[in-house]
Amino acid sequence: MRLYRLIRYDIKNGICSRLYLYVPAAILCSVFTIGFYMSLQNRNLENEKLTIINILLYFFEGKEPFSPELGNAFVFPVVWLFIFLYSAFLTLNYPYSNLTGYGVQVITRTKSRKLWWLSKCFWVFLTTFLYFAVWYLVSLVLSLILHIDLSIQYSERICAELLDMKLQSVQAGSVWISLVILPVMTSVAVNLLQLCLGLFFDRIYCFLASAVILFASTYFQTPLLIGNFAMVKRSVMYQENGMDFTQGIIACVALIILSIGAGFWRIRKYDILKKHERGLQQEAEDD
Amino acid sequence: MxxxxxxxxxxxxxxxxxxxxxxxxxxxxxxxxxxxxxxxxxxxxxxxxxxxxxxxxxxxxxxxxxxxxxxxxxLGLLIENPAFLDTYTGFDNLWLLASLNNKVGKTEVREALLKTGLNPEDRRKYKKYSLGMKQRLGIAAAIMEKPxxxxxxxxxxxxxxxxxxxxxxxxxxxxxxxxxxxxxxxxxxxxxxxxxxxxxxxxxxxxxxxxx
The missing domain is CATH 3.40.50.300 (P-loop containing nucleotide triphosphate hydrolases)
Structure with a gap:
C-alpha cells in the first residue's frame, strides 16, 4: 500500500506537474519529422512512398561504425543524441529534489528507504516510457496529417538516398525491436544508471556520465557501450556483424538490475543532507 | 523512548x-x-x-x-527551512503529505493549519506565502499527524x-x-x-x- 501511495505521489508530483518538460520534445519531434518530410521534395523523392517506419529509422539510425582515417570527419548523430540526452535530462533532477526540503517530509513519511528507492526507479520507467510515447505519438499524428503511410513497410530508396542506409533482411519483429523496444530499454537503462550514480556523486556528474556513455557509443562500436544497441546502423539489420538484438535486450536488463540493486544497497546508509552539509564548509553558519 | x-x-x-x-x-x-x-x-x-x-x-x-x-x-519533523510545493496551496501541500501515510484525514489537516494561524481555505499558492507563513506551514506539517x-x-x-x-x-x-x-x-x-x-x-x- 505504501509503495502504491508513493508511486501515486510520484505520478502526481513528478509527472503530472512536470508535463511542460515534454513540450520541447514534442516540438523537436515535429521539427525533425517535418524537416525529414520536406527533404523528400529537395531530393525529388516526392513520388516515393514515405512511411512512418522511414521516419522512425531517421530518428534511431544513429551512426554507422566510424573509422578514423584522414579526411574522414566524425559527425555526431544529432537527432539520436538529442532523443537520448533529453530523456536523461528529464529524469535527472526530480528524484534527488525529493531528498531535500519538501522531500525530507516525504521520505520520513514513507518509513522505508527501500520503498522510496523502488518508487523512484518506477518513476524513471514511467517517465521514460511517457517520453518515448510522446515521440511515437507526435510522429504518428504528423504522419496522419501529412498523409504519410502508416504501414510496417518502408521505402528502400528513401533510406538509401536520405539516410545512406541499406538494410539487410528486415522482418516486422526486427523493426519493432530496433525502433521501439531497444531504444526505450536502452534509455531506461541509462537513466536508471544515472539515478543510481546520483546516490554516489553530484547530479551534474551523473548527467555527464550519461552524456559520455551516449557520445562514446556513437564513436565506438562495442557492446560495452550500451547506446550501440539503440542505433539501427549498428544493428544486424544494417551490418552482417552488427549488434545482436538478444544481446542488446540482455545488456539492458542486466544494467537495469545492476542499477536498481546498487541503489538498494547504497540507499540503506545514504546520508540525507543538504548539499552544503556534504562539504561541511558552511555547516557552522547554518547549524 | x-x-x-x-x-x-x-x-x-x-x-x-x-x-x-x-x-x-x-x-x-x-x-x-x-x-x-x-x-x-x-x-x-x-x-x-x-x-x-x-x-x-x-x-x-x-x-x-x-x-x-x-x-x-x-515522527513530526521540522529540520530545515520549510520547503513545500510552490504551485500548491498550504492545505493541498499538507494533504498531499498526509495521503502518503493515510493516518489522518482532511479534518486533522485543517485543524493543524488552524492551530498555526493559517486559514485552510486560503487559495493562495505556497510561493505567495511570507516567510512567517512558510514557517507556520512547516510547524503544521510536523504536528498534523499527531506525532x-x-x-x-x-x-x-x-x-x-x-x-x-x-x-x-x-x-x-x-x-x-x-x-x-x-x-x-x-x-x-x-x-x-x-x-x-x-x-x-x-x-x-x-x-x-x-x-x-
Missing amino acids: IKLENVSKSIKGKTVIDGITQTFHGGITYGLKGINGSGKTMLMRLISGLIYPTAGRIEIRGKELGKDLSFPEN QILILDEPLNALDAEGVALFDKIIREEKEKGTLIILSCHEEEKLREYSDVILTMENGKIKNREEL
Missing part, C-alpha cells in the same frame, strides 16, 4: 557528533543549546533517521534505527509575536499529550520556557545536562 549509545558521526573525515550517550523520554521536552556548528542539527538528523551513525547505535522503543527501522514511527516524537529545529524562525504565541500553545498541548519533544532555539529565554531538560552541545558532544 529514544536511546543513543555512544553515537558518533563523521562526514568526509570530520567528526560532527562525538560519542553521545543520552536517553530521551516521552512527555519530556529537551532543548538543545549550543553555538553554531556545535552539532545540534546533526543530532536531530541522526534521531530523525536522515543520517545514520558512523559508530554507536540509536534505539527507538527497542528497535535499532538503520537496522530495524528506516525512520522513527510517528509521538516531535523534532523542531529553530521553530521560531521568522515567526511574528502572534505566531510565537500560537507556537507556545502548540508546545503546551503536545506536552500534555505526552509527546517527546526535541527542539533547538537561538532565543535562550524561549528555550528555557519550553524545555524540561536543556542539553548544551559543544564540538559534537553533550557538554552539560540541566534539568529545569
Whole structure:
C-alpha cells in the first residue's frame, strides 16, 4: 500500500506537474519529422512512398561504425543524441529534489528507504516510457496529417538516398525491436544508471556520465557501450556483424538490475543532507 | 523512548557528533543549546533517521534505527527551512503529505493549519506565502499527524509575536499529550520556557545536562 501511495505521489508530483518538460520534445519531434518530410521534395523523392517506419529509422539510425582515417570527419548523430540526452535530462533532477526540503517530509513519511528507492526507479520507467510515447505519438499524428503511410513497410530508396542506409533482411519483429523496444530499454537503462550514480556523486556528474556513455557509443562500436544497441546502423539489420538484438535486450536488463540493486544497497546508509552539509564548509553558519 | 549509545558521526573525515550517550523520554521536552556548528542539527538528523551513525547505535522503543527501522514511527519533523510545493496551496501541500501515510484525514489537516494561524481555505499558492507563513506551514506539517516524537529545529524562525504565541500553545498541548519533544532555539529565554531538560552541545558532544 505504501509503495502504491508513493508511486501515486510520484505520478502526481513528478509527472503530472512536470508535463511542460515534454513540450520541447514534442516540438523537436515535429521539427525533425517535418524537416525529414520536406527533404523528400529537395531530393525529388516526392513520388516515393514515405512511411512512418522511414521516419522512425531517421530518428534511431544513429551512426554507422566510424573509422578514423584522414579526411574522414566524425559527425555526431544529432537527432539520436538529442532523443537520448533529453530523456536523461528529464529524469535527472526530480528524484534527488525529493531528498531535500519538501522531500525530507516525504521520505520520513514513507518509513522505508527501500520503498522510496523502488518508487523512484518506477518513476524513471514511467517517465521514460511517457517520453518515448510522446515521440511515437507526435510522429504518428504528423504522419496522419501529412498523409504519410502508416504501414510496417518502408521505402528502400528513401533510406538509401536520405539516410545512406541499406538494410539487410528486415522482418516486422526486427523493426519493432530496433525502433521501439531497444531504444526505450536502452534509455531506461541509462537513466536508471544515472539515478543510481546520483546516490554516489553530484547530479551534474551523473548527467555527464550519461552524456559520455551516449557520445562514446556513437564513436565506438562495442557492446560495452550500451547506446550501440539503440542505433539501427549498428544493428544486424544494417551490418552482417552488427549488434545482436538478444544481446542488446540482455545488456539492458542486466544494467537495469545492476542499477536498481546498487541503489538498494547504497540507499540503506545514504546520508540525507543538504548539499552544503556534504562539504561541511558552511555547516557552522547554518547549524 | 529514544536511546543513543555512544553515537558518533563523521562526514568526509570530520567528526560532527562525538560519542553521545543520552536517553530521551516521552512527555519530556529537551532543548538543545549550543553555538553554531556545535552539532545540534546533526543530532536531530541522526534521531530523525536522515543520517545514520558512523559508530554507536540509536534505539527507538527497542528497535535499532538503520537496522530495524528506516525512520522513527510517528515522527513530526521540522529540520530545515520549510520547503513545500510552490504551485500548491498550504492545505493541498499538507494533504498531499498526509495521503502518503493515510493516518489522518482532511479534518486533522485543517485543524493543524488552524492551530498555526493559517486559514485552510486560503487559495493562495505556497510561493505567495511570507516567510512567517512558510514557517507556520512547516510547524503544521510536523504536528498534523499527531506525532509521538516531535523534532523542531529553530521553530521560531521568522515567526511574528502572534505566531510565537500560537507556537507556545502548540508546545503546551503536545506536552500534555505526552509527546517527546526535541527542539533547538537561538532565543535562550524561549528555550528555557519550553524545555524540561536543556542539553548544551559543544564540538559534537553533550557538554552539560540541566534539568529545569
